[in-house]
Amino acid sequence: MRLTLNRRETELTPAPLERLSDTLRAQGLTGVRVSCSEGECGSCTVLIDGRPVTSCLMLAAQAEGTSVETIECDDPATAALQQAFIEEQGFQCGFCTAGFILTARAFLARTPDPSEDEVREALSGSICRCGAYPFITRAVLKAAASLRGAA
Amino acid sequence: MTISFDPTEHDHVGKPLPVRDAREKVSGRLRYANDLALAGMVHGALVRSPHAHAKVLRVDATEALALPGVVGVLTHEDTPRTVWDGCWFNYRGPALDGHARFAGDEVAAVAATTPEIARAAAALIRVEYEVLPAVLTAEAAGATGAEPVRDEGNLREPYVAEWGDLAAGEAEADHILHAVIDHPSQQMATIGRNACLADWEGDRVTVWTGSQTPSELKTGLAMALDIPQSKVRVQALPTGSSFGQWWSNNFMMITALLARKIGRPVKIELSNAECFATVKRRHKELSTGRIGVTEDGRITFLEIDHVMDNGGYGFKNDVGFFCVDNWGRAESGRCTVRAASTNLVTAGCMRGVGDVTLGNCVERLCDMAAERLGLDPVEFRLSHQLRTGEPLRHIMGHDVPEVAQARSDSKAFRAKVPADWPEPFVLSSGSTAEILREGAAAFGWDQRFVGWGKPNHCDGEIRRAVGVGTGIHCCGVELEGGTAATVRVNPDGSVKLHASVGRHGSGAETTQVQVAAEALGVTWDMIEMETGDTDSCPWSHGSIASNTMYRTGFATVSAAKDAKRQILEVAARNLFNCDPDDLDIRQNLVHRRTRPDNERYTIAEVLNAVRSDALGQFSTVIGRPTEAMPPSTTFARHFAAHFVEVEADVGTGEIRLLDYLACQDSGTVVNPHVLMNQVIGGAICGAGFALHEELHFHPETGAVMNDGFLDYKVLRSADFPARTQVIFGNSHDSVGPYGARGAGEAPIAAPVPAICQAVFNAIGCWVDLPMTPERVIAALDRLGHTPH
Numbered sequence: 001m002r003l004t005l006n007r008r009e010t011e012l013t014p015a016p017l018e019r020l021s022d023t024l025r026a027q028g029l030t031g032v033r034v035s036c037s038e039g040e041c042g043s044c045t046v047l048i049d050g051r052p053v054t055s056c057l058m059l060a061a062q063a064e065g066t067s068v069e070t071i072e073c074d075d076p077a078t079a080a081l082q083q084a085f086i087e088e089q090g091f092q093c094g095f096c097t098a099g100f101i102l103t104a105r106a107f108l109a110r111t112p113d114p115s116e117d118e119v120r121e122a123l124s125g126s127i128c129r130c131g132a133y134p135f136i137t138r139a140v141l142k143a144a145a146s147l148r149g150a151a
Numbered sequence: 152m153t154i155s156f157d158p159t160e161h162d163h164v165g166k167p168l169p170v171r172d173a174r175e176k177v178s179g180r181l182r183y184a185n186d187l188a189l190a191g192m193v194h195g196a197l198v199r200s201p202h203a204h205a206k207v208l209r210v211d212a213t214e215a216l217a218l219p220g221v222v223g224v225l226t227h228e229d230t231p232r233t234v235w236d237g238c239w240f241n242y243r244g245p246a247l248d249g250h251a252r253f254a255g256d257e258v259a260a261v262a263a264t265t266p267e268i269a270r271a272a273a274a275l276i277r278v279e280y281e282v283l284p285a286v287l288t289a290e291a292a293g294a295t296g297a298e299p300v301r302d303e304g305n306l307r308e309p310y311v312a313e314w315g316d317l318a319a320g321e322a323e324a325d326h327i328l329h330a331v332i333d334h335p336s337q338q339m340a341t342i343g344r345n346a347c348l349a350d351w352e353g354d355r356v357t358v359w360t361g362s363q364t365p366s367e368l369k370t371g372l373a374m375a376l377d378i379p380q381s382k383v384r385v386q387a388l389p390t391g392s393s394f395g396q397w398w399s400n401n402f403m404m405i406t407a408l409l410a411r412k413i414g415r416p417v418k419i420e421l422s423n424a425e426c427f428a429t430v431k432r433r434h435k436e437l438s439t440g441r442i443g444v445t446e447d448g449r450i451t452f453l454e455i456d457h458v459m460d461n462g463g464y465g466f467k468n469d470v471g472f473f474c475v476d477n478w479g480r481a482e483s484g485r486c487t488v489r490a491a492s493t494n495l496v497t498a499g500c501m502r503g504v505g506d507v508t509l510g511n512c513v514e515r516l517c518d519m520a521a522e523r524l525g526l527d528p529v530e531f532r533l534s535h536q537l538r539t540g541e542p543l544r545h546i547m548g549h550d551v552p553e554v555a556q557a558r559s560d561s562k563a564f565r566a567k568v569p570a571d572w573p574e575p576f577v578l579s580s581g582s583t584a585e586i587l588r589e590g591a592a593a594f595g596w597d598q599r600f601v602g603w604g605k606p607n608h609c610d611g612e613i614r615r616a617v618g619v620g621t622g623i624h625c626c627g628v629e630l631e632g633g634t635a636a637t638v639r640v641n642p643d644g645s646v647k648l649h650a651s652v653g654r655h656g657s658g659a660e661t662t663q664v665q666v667a668a669e670a671l672g673v674t675w676d677m678i679e680m681e682t683g684d685t686d687s688c689p690w691s692h693g694s695i696a697s698n699t700m701y702r703t704g705f706a707t708v709s710a711a712k713d714a715k716r717q718i719l720e721v722a723a724r725n726l727f728n729c730d731p732d733d734l735d736i737r738q739n740l741v742h743r744r745t746r747p748d749n750e751r752y753t754i755a756e757v758l759n760a761v762r763s764d765a766l767g768q769f770s771t772v773i774g775r776p777t778e779a780m781p782p783s784t785t786f787a788r789h790f791a792a793h794f795v796e797v798e799a800d801v802g803t804g805e806i807r808l809l810d811y812l813a814c815q816d817s818g819t820v821v822n823p824h825v826l827m828n829q830v831i832g833g834a835i836c837g838a839g840f841a842l843h844e845e846l847h848f849h850p851e852t853g854a855v856m857n858d859g860f861l862d863y864k865v866l867r868s869a870d871f872p873a874r875t876q877v878i879f880g881n882s883h884d885s886v887g888p889y890g891a892r893g894a895g896e897a898p899i900a901a902p903v904p905a906i907c908q909a910v911f912n913a914i915g916c917w918v919d920l921p922m923t924p925e926r927v928i929a930a931l932d933r934l935g936h937t938p939h
Contacts (some may be wrong), residue, residue, distance in 0.1 A: 002902070030186045031179020035342045036423045038862035044343060071179040073672040075303040086169050089824045092656025092832060094176030095343035095391035101177065120869040127860060129342040130656045131835030131869040132828055134875045 001064040006073035014060035020046070020053075023060040024070060031071035031098040042126030045099035046070050052106045052110040052125075071098035076150070077105045090139035092130030099126050104140045112148055116141065154792050162737070163417045163665040164889045167824040168659040171680070172389075176456055182387045184346040184361045187419050192348070193222050195409050195419040197402065198259040198276050199429065200251030203285035203494040203853040204298065207249040207258050207278055214766065215261055215275040220268035223413035224276065225260045230408055235374035236466075238695065239628070240482040241259045241499035242299075243466035243688070246404035247377045251280070252300055252463030254498050254854035255429040257401060262417050280656050285494045287853045289435070289460040290591040290774035292491035300463065300492040307461070307468035307490040312475055312545045315483025320338070320452030324443025328519040331440075332601040333397070334508040334920060335845035337433040338855075340865055343391015346420035349410040355382045356407050359364030359562045361390030363653030364693030369685045375404035376411070393655035394502040394747045394836070396431050398695065401464070427863065428855035432846055433501035434459040434470065434490075438512035442481075443479055444520040450481040450535055453516065453681050457488045457509045462497040465490075470505030471696070472545060474786055474900070477583065477623040479537040479544045486545070495853045502693065502833070503899035506624050507840065514620055514904035515917070528908060529591045529600075532792075536621065538582045539882070543786050546576060571885040579787045581882035581892065586792040586814035589878055591753075594794040594812045595720055604915040612802035615809065618909025619794050622837075622900025626787040626893030627698025634698070635689035636706040638667060638714040638774040644739060644754035645677040646671060646714075647685050650707050653694030656832075657895055658825035661699060664708050665821050666888045670711035671774075672736030673754070689775075697893030700821060701787055704888035706776045714774025718757055725760040780886065787884055790816040791897035793834060793905040799913040799930060804924030806842055806910060811872045813898060816880030819890035827877045833898025834875075837868045840899075841906040845921050 005027070014023045021044045024032040032055060033043040039057040047056045047069040071078065081101045082088070091097040101122060107114070107122040114122070119140045120133070128136060144147050175181040198210075212224040227249035235241050244252075250541045251258055259276055263269040284298040291297060292305040301306055321327070345361040356376065362368045365387035373380040390397040402419055410417040421430070440455040459470055469488045488509070503510075521531040537543070546554070557564040557575040564575055573579040591597065599617045601607045608615035627634075638651035648667045652659040660680050668678050681687055713747055715736055722741045723731040727750070735744045740751045754761075761770045797811040843864040847856045857863045883890035903920075909918050910927070918930040 030182070033179070033183075033343065034185075035344060036860045038423070038859055038861055041342055041638055071177075083248070085177045086173040089170065089173070089828055091173075091176050091342060092658070093389065093392045093654075094181050094656065095171070095183065097176050098179040116873050117869075120473035120873060124867040124869045127342055127865060127867060129340060129394075129836070129865060130828075131866070131871075131873055133835065133866075134831055134873075135828060135875070137868065145431075 001061060003063050003065060004043050004067040006069055013058070019056055020058040020060045021055040024055060028105045029070045029072050032105040033095050033098060035095065041096065042099040042103065043096045045102045045104055045126065047102055050106060050109065052103045060072060071102060072125050077147055080146050081105055081139065084139040084143035085148065088135045088139035088142060091132050096126055100128065100136055108144050108147060112144060114144060161669055163669045163781045164819065164821050166822065168661065168665065168675065168822060170526045170625055170658050170825065171664060172660060181389055183343060183391060184348065184359055185344060187348055187359055188349055189348055189416040191609055192270045192416040193262045195260050195262045195406060195417045196266070197272045197405065197419065198261065198278065200256045200258050201254060201852070202251060202280055202282050203287065204281035204283040204300070205251045206283060207251065208281055209279040210259050211277040215272040218268060218272050218275060220264040221272045222262040222264065222415065225405065225409045225412050229412050233374055233377045233379040234334055235371045235404060237371060238364055238692065239500060240466040241398060242401065242497060244464045246401060246408055253494050254852040255496055256463060257405055260405050262409055262413050265591045266291040266420065267621060281761045285853060287494060289491040289493060289847065293495050300494055305464070305492045310469035310488040313485045314544045317452050317454065317483045317485055320483035324713040325446045326520065326523050327441055327443045328516060328523060330512060330515045330519060332512050332515060332920065334436040334438065334511070336435045336498065337392040337501060337840050337844050338427055339396035339431065340848050341392045341396050341426055343420050344423055345390060345397050346418055346425050347406040348418045349415065350416040351411055354378065357384045358403060358407055359386045359388060359830040362387040362399065362401050363390060363393055363655055363695060364398040365651045365683050365685050365688065366690045367693055368403065371399040372404060372407055376407055381398045385685040389654040392576065393653065395500045400430055412422050424858040427858040429496055431497055431499045434461065434498040435556065436508040438509055440512045442516035442520050444524060448526060448534065450520065450526055451483065453478060453481040453484040453513065455486045455509060455512060459488065459490050460493045460495060460498060461490050462493055462495045464497040465499050469494050470509060471625060472505045472509045473623045473625055474510030475504050475545045476543045476578065476788060477536050478513055478517060478622060479541065480535045484544060491736040495848055496855060498665045502836065503624060505836065506622055506896065506900040507903055510900045511624060511903045511907070515907065518904070518908055520886060521559060527600065529596055532586055533584060534623055536583045537578050538584055539580050540577050542577055546587055573885060574827060576786065579886065580852055580884040581601055581788070581816040581818060581880060583790045583792050585882070586790060586816050586878065586880045588811055590794050590814040592790050593876070593878060596794065599796065604912055606913050612800050614799045614801060614913040615796060616909050616912035617790065617794065617796045618905045618907070618912060620901045620903065620905030620908060622791040622897040623788050624697050624893065624896035624900060626789055627692070627696050627703035634691040634702045634706050635776050636703060636710045637689055638671065638710040640714050640718065640754060640772040642755065642758050642770045644758065646673055648678060648680040648707060649689070650680065650682065650703050651685065651688035651691040651693055652682050652699050652703055653681055653840055655694065655700065657694060657829060658822060659694050659699045660820045662825055663704060666704050667707050667711045669889065670708045671715050672738050676738055683914050697789060697896045699852040699923055700891050701887045701893045702780065704891060705886065708888045709776035709778045713777050714772050717772045717774065718754060721761055722752060726757065745768060762862050787887060789893045789897045791901035793901035795905045796907050797906060797909040797913055799910060799927065801914060804927035806922055808872050810874045812876045812878065814878040814880065815898060816882055817894040818882050818884040818887055818892040820879050821889065821891050826879065829895050830877050830898045831875060833895065834902045835866050835871050837899040837902030838871065838906060841903045841920065841922060843921050843923065
């Protein structure tokens with residue numbers, strides 16, 4: 001199957017019932033973290049045509065013809081979020097971090113100037129068991145401000 | 152209170168430096184165990200018992216072995232009968248012994264070329280069982296004629312802490328109040344599933360896995376494999392979230408055994424359901440207590456009977472109950488902990504063990520007493536909680552010679568330790584007092600608390616009220632001893648710290664480097680740390696029991712000072728021609744204390760000068776701890792005081808958190824960013840336990856029924872208040888590095904009583920845990936009227 005993976009035309013040959021998360025990890029994209037495998041935790045979130053999707057619940061074949069982006073994809077919004085997550089320490093163990101950053105990137109693309117409560121709601125599809133939520137929220141607000149400044 | 156710590160004096164301590172692996176975490180490049188692969192590796196899957204309790208009569212692997220791609224099978228018949236011990240009795244048992252002690256217990260393992268084939272093969276292994284009667288509760292475990300879960304019997308020796316004259320305390324009390332609290336079992340519910348890889352080279356094995364306790368895992372593997380520790384190398388990796396889940400676990404032993412049997416590297420990756428249902432969990436704990444108070448507000452006695460279940464392989468006879476120390480001004484007391492083995496998944500130390508549960512019971516009793524007397528809960532805590540220098544009630548290790556000696560001859564003890572170290576058997580530094588006062592002022596407690604059982608705001612079915620709770624935990628356990636670290640200074644002046652700590656998000660790989668850099672006088676960029684390789688890191692208990700900053704940090708600082716001493720001796724002899732005591736190092740530069748800007752050499756220049764040194768120095772300096780903590784007599788604790796406002800809907804039973812203030816006394820704050828994260832993370836996990844979290848066990852098989860995030864609910868970002876603040880206390884510990892103590896566990900203990908109290912104030916009654924809408928409605932039904 002053909003798809004655009006991290007902005008490069010790519011050809012992949014997944015097994016018929018392979019999950020997209022497994023296909024991407026097999027490409028060395030370790031930023032696709034698999035934890036719950038039931039779409040509840042959000043660690044494996046990737047962007048499909050700009051929309052956040054839990055890749056553990058999607059068959060790889062369904063991604064044919066789409067644009068798939070992971071945390072490894074060079075992107076100014078991802079970079080701004082990464083920097084803000086570092087500065088605000090929006091993580092502890094780091095396992096869920098890529099999923100939060102990609103979810104936040106898609107959210108900020110739609111809502112460039114969010115309120116604090118909007119950020120908290122928008123990120124509620126992901127679980128940070130370490131409980132870094134307030135710092136994640138701050139990081140997203142900080143990245144939003146810096147992206148608005150850059151725009 | 153005197154503040155003897157000035158952060159401006161320091162280059163690293165007290166600074167909010169970014170954690171060392173931040174870039175790897177945000178980029179997805181940090182390597183967890185499930186990211187690793189080895190050349191020639193095969194994949195393992197586990198065969199698990201469907202029965203709560205059964206003997207394995209026969210394992211028939213014929214069909215499995217016939218499946219293309221299957222490499223080999225491991226059963227109890229291939230397994231040494233040696234018992235391996237997990238740290239602090241969190242596990243005791245052989246890796247496989249043909250005796251299934253819970254539904255989900257491992258009975259065999261199979262290796263194949265892909266994980267899918269391995270799982271298919273595991274399903275083809277036929278196991279014949281003799282099903283035994285199952286013991287599913289601690290109460291049943293203690294009944295006459297109960298089926299033994301273990302050869303040692305079901306009941307552990309009761310653990311008792313006692314002080315004062317309980318009978319007199321009871322006689323003197325004007326009011327005696329009772330509480331019974333059934334604490335459900337909390338699941339660590341880790342994000343990030345663990346994997347284990349094992350590879351044998353001859354008779355030596357290397358194991359890669361996520362672990363908070365690399366050295367303890369090496370010890371456990373040597374026991375399970377029945378080989379010397381010198382033949383075991385653990386390469387501990389980041390765990391993902393852990394909270395006590397990933398110390399040393401039986402699936403790691405099985406991975407190493409399977410690899411030895413088939414002669415190839417093996418990887419076993421657990422599924423999320425396996426992580427939830429087969430590894431570890433918090434104990435189910437039933438707390439029954441009584442408190443006696445006089446009309447004028449004295450606590451004359453405190454009595455707790457606490458029953459916990461160990462599951463199949465836990466072997467603890469106590470949970471940490473430092474909460475008894477926290478309320479140690481009670482005039483008399485007795486706390487009894489009784490533990491029983493059951494045919495449920497193994498229970499062990501989850502973050503805040505004991506102080507989350509037993510601590511909640513103590514706080515409840517004290518709240519009930521304060522309510523009866525009409526006293527303010529902040530004031531009641533200030534009156535009755537222990538202060539620095541006051542005697543502790545929960546002294547562990549009475550039978551250890553060092554403890555006995557310090558008790559009988561305190562002068563001999565004082566002669567052995569530095570003059571500024573605390574007296575033995577008293578609270579060494581800090582308390583709840585300062586953080587309660589500062590927290591109450593910052594929260595506006597006096598305005599927002601309007602009386603026991605009274606909301607400060609009513610609107611239709613909405614009731615709002617505030618609550619306060621305190622938490623305490625140890626800073627490592629006094630009897631562990633032995634934690635070491637080494638600091639190696641390379642010929643180019645760069646430094647590597649080797650200290651065995653966990654990388655589960657607590658920031659230890661950062662804060663240890665901060666204190667090492669401070670003690671040695673080097674800059675942030677010149678120092679790296681190895682945390683997980685047991686071939687280079689000396690033995691340590693790892694990151695458990697909030698010991699990392701206090702105990703490992705002590706060893707780290709001591710090793711750094713030893714390295715510094717060696718560098719200064721070389722510099723004094725070869726370059727300065729002076730006494731080493733006249734020299735110092737700051738910012739990588741060796742200089743005279745009196746004239747720091749005059750003559751300066753880099754550490755690399757000093758170590759190069761060693762080449763002409765005839766006195767047997769080496770150009771790699773290895774610093775090791777030269778001082779030891781008194782292992783059994785210095786009692787540091789850390790403290791939390793949390794303030795919360797809740798909103799209860801008496802129509803739906805829903806509880807929402809509106810405002811949260813977490814105050815923490817951990818002594819010197821080495822990295823405020825790291826500590827804030829620990830404090831809030833603890834509060835959120837504790838709030839989850841108060842409001843939602845509970846494992847459900849099948850009534851017949853004892854199997855965990857809610858083995859994933861679909862059915863086991865944890866808090867998400869919108870569930871915790873946007874209004875969240877942290878305040879740090881200012882105490883200073885004379886033993887801990889730069890005045891610091893432990894940090895990670897008191898913050899999960901305080902939220903439970905705080906939220907329970909706030910709900911009581913909102914709706915006028917206590918609610919069973921977890922306080923789900925159903926339980927809130929049930930409590931209101933028992934109350935028999937709509938409050939207020």
